[in-house]
Amino acid sequence: MQAHSSSYKLPETASAWLRDAITYWLDSLTIAKYSIFIFSRYRSWLLNLMIGPFLMIAPFVFLGDTLVGEGKPLTGSYFTGTEFTDYIGFLVVPLIAVNLSNTVFTWIGGLIRQEQLMGTFERALVTTQFTSTMFIGKTIAHLLYLAIFAVSTVALVFLWVSPEFDVNLTAAVIVIILHVLCVYGMAFAMSSLLIRVTDSWTVQTVMTRAVLSILAGATFPIVIFPGWLQAIAKAIPFTWIFELERQTLLQGNGIDAELGGFIYVVLATIFMWIFGFVMLRVELANAKRRGSLGNF
Amino acid sequence: MIEVKSLKKRFRRAMPDSAKWRRIVSRPKYETVEAVSGLDLEIEKGEFFSLLGPNGAGKTTTVRILCTLLLPDGGSCRVAGYDVVDDQRAVRRNIGVSIRGERSVYWKLTGRQNLEYFSNLYGLRGKSARSRVCEIAETVGLSDRIDDYVEHYSMGMKQRLAIGASLIHRPPILVLDEPTIGLDPNGARALRSLLKELCSTEGVTILYTTHYMQEAHELSDRLAIIHRGKKVIEGSPAEVCASLGDENIVEITVSNSDDDVEQPLSNERVIDKILHVERGLLTTTVRARTVVPVRSVALISGLEPLRNFDIQSIHLAQPSLEDVFVSLTGSNITEVGDASSLE
Ligand SMILES: Nc1ncnc2c1ncn2[C@@H]1O[C@H](COP(=O)(O)OP(=O)(O)OP(=O)(O)O)[C@@H](O)[C@H]1O
Ligand SMILES: [Mg+2]
Numbered sequence: 001m002q003a004h005s006s007s008y009k010l011p012e013t014a015s016a017w018l019r020d021a022i023t024y025w026l027d028s029l030t031i032a033k034y035s036i037f038i039f040s041r042y043r044s045w046l047l048n049l050m051i052g053p054f055l056m057i058a059p060f061v062f063l064g065d066t067l068v069g070e071g072k073p074l075t076g077s078y079f080t081g082t083e084f085t086d087y088i089g090f091l092v093v094p095l096i097a098v099n100l101s102n103t104v105f106t107w108i109g110g111l112i113r114q115e116q117l118m119g120t121f122e123r124a125l126v127t128t129q130f131t132s133t134m135f136i137g138k139t140i141a142h143l144l145y146l147a148i149f150a151v152s153t154v155a156l157v158f159l160w161v162s163p164e165f166d167v168n169l170t171a172a173v174i175v176i177i178l179h180v181l182c183v184y185g186m187a188f189a190m191s192s193l194l195i196r197v198t199d200s201w202t203v204q205t206v207m208t209r210a211v212l213s214i215l216a217g218a219t220f221p222i223v224i225f226p227g228w229l230q231a232i233a234k235a236i237p238f239t240w241i242f243e244l245e246r247q248t249l250l251q252g253n254g255i256d257a258e259l260g261g262f263i264y265v266v267l268a269t270i271f272m273w274i275f276g277f278v279m280l281r282v283e284l285a286n287a288k289r290r291g292s293l294g295n296f
Numbered sequence: 297m298i299e300v301k302s303l304k305k306r307f308r309r310a311m312p313d314s315a316k317w318r319r320i321v322s323r324p325k326y327e328t329v330e331a332v333s334g335l336d337l338e339i340e341k342g343e344f345f346s347l348l349g350p351n352g353a354g355k356t357t358t359v360r361i362l363c364t365l366l367l368p369d370g371g372s373c374r375v376a377g378y379d380v381v382d383d384q385r386a387v388r389r390n391i392g393v394s395i396r397g398e399r400s401v402y403w404k405l406t407g408r409q410n411l412e413y414f415s416n417l418y419g420l421r422g423k424s425a426r427s428r429v430c431e432i433a434e435t436v437g438l439s440d441r442i443d444d445y446v447e448h449y450s451m452g453m454k455q456r457l458a459i460g461a462s463l464i465h466r467p468p469i470l471v472l473d474e475p476t477i478g479l480d481p482n483g484a485r486a487l488r489s490l491l492k493e494l495c496s497t498e499g500v501t502i503l504y505t506t507h508y509m510q511e512a513h514e515l516s517d518r519l520a521i522i523h524r525g526k527k528v529i530e531g532s533p534a535e536v537c538a539s540l541g542d543e544n545i546v547e548i549t550v551s552n553s554d555d556d557v558e559q560p561l562s563n564e565r566v567i568d569k570i571l572h573v574e575r576g577l578l579t580t581t582v583r584a585r586t587v588v589p590v591r592s593v594a595l596i597s598g599l600e601p602l603r604n605f606d607i608q609s610i611h612l613a614q615p616s617l618e619d620v621f622v623s624l625t626g627s628n629i630t631e632v633g634d635a636s637s638l639e
Contacts, residue, residue, distance in 0.1 A: 023419070030416040038404045041445075119399030123461070126363050126393050127417045129385055288367045291307050291357075 024130055031128075031137025039141065049145055050152040053099040054160075057153075060091050060219055061161050081221045089163035089250040094218040094242040096153050100146060101183045101238070102208045107142050108187035109207075111135060113200045116296045125284075125293075132280055135188050146180070166252035174255065175244045178265055182237055185272030192279035195287050198296055212238055237268040297376055297469055297501040298339040298362065304370030305332040305357050305525075331357040333525040334371070339518075341468075342499040344491070346512040346519040348617075350625050354525040355505040356395070359473045362503065363393045376469055391469045392462035397477060398454035400461075403447040407438055407457050410446060411464060418465035428464060436460040437486060451478040459487065463494075469501045470494070476511060488515055509617040513537075519617075523625045533617060540615035540623060544568070544589055546596055547613045549581045551606040558582050560601035566590075571622045579608055585615075585623060 039045060067074040068087045084090040111134065115121035124134060157163065190207070194200045212218060215229075216238035222230055233239050240261030247253040255262050287293045310324035332354040339345045347355050360366040362375055364384040373380040376390040394400065401410045411429040415421075420428055433442040436456040446454060455478050462470065470491075476484045492515060494500040506512050512519055513533045520530040529536055550557055557580055562570050565587070572583040590596060593610045 026421075027417055030413065034402070034405065034409065034413045037409060038402060041404045118402065119396055120402055122360075122365055122395055123393070123400040123414075123458075125365060126388050126391075127414055129388070129417075285367065288365065289369075291305075291366055293365060 020129075024133060024136075027128060027130065027133040028136040028140060031133055032140035035138050035141040036144065039145070045145070049149045051156075053096065053149060053153045054156040056099055057092060057095045057157070060095060061088060064088060064091055081223060083221075084246065084250065086164045086250055088161050089165065090246060091219055092157050092161065092163055093245050093249055094216070096150070096157070097179065097238075097242060097245060098208070098212045098218050099153070100149060101212055103146070103149065104142065104183050104187045105190060105204050105207055108135065108138055108184060109190035109194070109204060110200060111138055111191045113191075113194055113296055116294065121293065131284065132277060135191065135276075135280075139184050139188075143180075163250070165249055168248045168252050168254055171254045172245070172248040175241070175248050175262075178262075178269060179241045179245070182241065182265060182269040182272060185269050185276055188276030189272050189279055192276055192283050195283040195293075200296075211236060215239070216242055218242060237265045240265050297341045297343075298337065298345075298503060299374040300335055300337040300358070300362075300371070301373070302371040303332050303335040303358065303361065303368055303373060304330070305354070305361060305366065306330050306369050330525055332361075332368075335522065335525065335527055337520060337527070337530075339501060339503060341501055342495060344495045344502045344504065344515055344517045346516040347503065347505045347522060348507075348509070348512055348519060348621060349522040353522045353625075355522065356473055357525075358522075359393075359395065359471055359503070359505060362387075363391055363395070363471055364388055365395075389465075390467060391471055392465065392467035393471050394458050394462045394475055395473045397458050397473075397475065398451055400458050401446055401454060403454075404445065406445050407433065407442040407449070410457060411442075411460060414461045415464045420465070432460040432464055435463065435490060437483070452480055452483050455479060456483060456487070467500070469503070471503045473505050474507065475504070476506060476508060484511070491515065509621060513617045521621055521624055528624045529620065536620050537615050537617060540585065540620055541589060544586050545571070545583065545613040545615045545619055546586055546590055547581060547583050547609075547611040548596060548602070549579050549608040549610075550602070551579055551608060552576075553605060555604060557601070557605055561599070564599055564601060566595070566599070569623060571619050583613070583619065585619065 064087050066072065068078045069075070078087055079085060082090050112121065115124055115134075125131060128134060186207075190203060194203065197203060215233050216222075216236050217233060222233045222239060225233060240258060243261060244255065244258050244265070247257045248255070251257070307329050308326045309329055311327050312324060313322045331352075335354070335358060337345070337347075337358075347358065349355050357366065361368050362373055362380060364380055364387050367381060375387045378386040378390070380387050402413070405413065408429060411432055412425055415425040415428055429442075430439075433439045436459055438453060438456055438460065441449065441453060446457060449457065455475065459472070459475055462472070472491075476487060479487060488511065491502055491504075495502055495517075504512075504515065516533055518530065518532050519536060520527050521536070522528065529539060531539075548557075548561075552575070558570050558573050561567055561582060561584065568585045568587045570582060570584050572581075574581045574583075590612055593612065596602070596610050597607055
């Protein structure tokens with residue numbers, strides 16, 4: 001064995017910055033690879049990813065069938081309120097999105113908490129050159145699972161409840177990519193916040209139950225809210241994301257159907273990512289000052 | 297290589313409300329404790345330096361500051377020439393750290409995956425990573441279990457894997473917080489000889505904390521004992537032991553009887569301080585510091601309180617590191633000598 005003679009220097013030249021950028025991505029990929037190894041040791045991932053989400057959607061679909069189906073009592077008012085003829089599609093599209101977002105909040109939002117619980121957080125901090133590679137790496141790993149999740153859920157939905165899709169492909173792809181970026185950005189910010197806020201499950205429950213499922217109007221049109229609540233709902237990017245997804249996947253419309261909402265979500269997403277990086281720096285420094293890295 | 301100047305670290309601790317039920321709803325009051333208060337250390341390249349002290353003395357806090365896991369409140373620290381606040385990345389590249397031992401590796405991965413993971417993050421990839429991993433597995437004696445999942449390892453094996461993970465990038469500085477906890481005598485001995493070799497043949501600088509005095513004596517070039525966040529003595533093991541005076545320690549062994557031997561002994565004028573009492577099945581051994589050097593055993597055996605006891609042996613002993621420790625920190629090593637409160 002031989003000890004390093006030269007010490008690490010901070011980058012000063014362009015090539016040093018380039019080397020740092022390469023390190024950043026290689027480290028992210030390494031973290032992604034080993035996250036997959038760890039995750040795959042929990043065999044239940046097959047059930048969780050392929051059948052679980054559909055089970056979450058099913059009760060709403062059954063309720064919808066009971067009340068709003070062909071010749072059912074509430075058909076007229078539901079259609080008037082939502083302006084959608086396909087009530088199953090109206091429910092299913094955002095519900096898939098809610099479930100997807102929920103796993104992101106659990107896995108990426110809870111990332112630091114998981115490392116703290118395992119006891120590996122301090123080693124992770126001293127080993128990684130850039131702390132945020134932990135997030136990027138986990139995100140890359142999680143995206144693979146997200147793909148399995150999405151494909152299997154959509155397949156099950158089609159097999160069982162067959163909504164009438166009318167897809168504007170380009171617009172839908174753009175909206176879905178934006179959705180993914182927004183939700184990971186939010187999870188990133190959430191994870192940094194959880195260095196300070198120790199009640200992580202509360203934050204996650206509020207995000208999923210209150211914000212995604214209710215305020216963003218996943219299963220009903222937000223026009224039923226009183227005015228002040230509608231104003232809050234409209235400030236939530238997911239309200240617009242769900243609306244954009246319904247428009248592009250069910251009505252065959254382009255992004256211009258909700259252009260204002262689209263621009264708002266783009267800005268919110270950029271903000272979330274910047275906020276995530278800044279919060280990570282700030283909260284880590286705070287925790288190192290207070291000695292609370294190990295508190296959870 | 298490691299330079300610590302008047303280092304200070306304070307923690308705010310929540311004090312639970314004294315009323316049993318009120319503490320559930322009331323906001324806690326805070327108390328500030330000074331975990332490290334004005335510590336100075338200077339550790340040369342290739343030196344083996346041990347940090348000793350009672351529980352809560354501030355050892356781990358100091359170690360955490362040196363590996364950029366805590367920010368100091370005052371003073372400065374430089375590791376390999378880099379400031380631990382301003383140059384955190386550079387500091388991290390230059391040290392190998394093992395703080396929470398067995399918990400600091402991924403239990404859901406195999407030993408090999410763990411080592412490969414950490415070597416990748418340290419910039420070793422492909423073939424060089426693989427061969428380095430084999431080398432480390434060999435070094436820490438895990439070659440035959442390296443492909444098992446870590447969750448199936450024994451505690452000592454996890455501890456060894458953690459130490460292996462800290463060595464993987466050949467750091468010029470190693471910081472180990474109680475690394476021999478949970479190791480069997482063979483494992484501990486192997487680790488000691490590994491560390492000695494790293495130190496002497498490769499010039500690795502080692503900062504080590506332990507509660508095993510024998511270990512610290514054997515390994516250290518220099519050591520410091522800290523108490524309540526302050527350094528109370530520093531020097532080579534021999535120098536530190538000599539600080540008690542050469543001939544001031546006596547070890548008296550008496551047969552057990554109904555009476556207590558240590559209490560009356562401690563009241564004797566010639567006995568300065570009882571350092572250690574070991575009660576065996578048949579005999580009790582008292583280690584004590586005397587006020588003046590004792591040259592003849594008769595002086596001790598003639599002491600009034602020992603008249604009623606059956607004396608088995610009296611030794612004029614060399615002071616050990618443990619004697620110095622006990623005498624300076626005022627407590628037995630198992631007692632808590634907590635940080636000083638500011639309020
Ligand atoms: N994160 C923290 N928050 C609040 N107080 C802390 C924190 N970490 C340590 N302390 C306090 O600081 C003091 C020093 O603790 P430290 O862990 O450095 O002791 P130590 O010398 O490593 O002890 P041990 O031998 O038990 O490992 C103790 O009083 C402890 O209660
Ligand atoms: Mg400690």
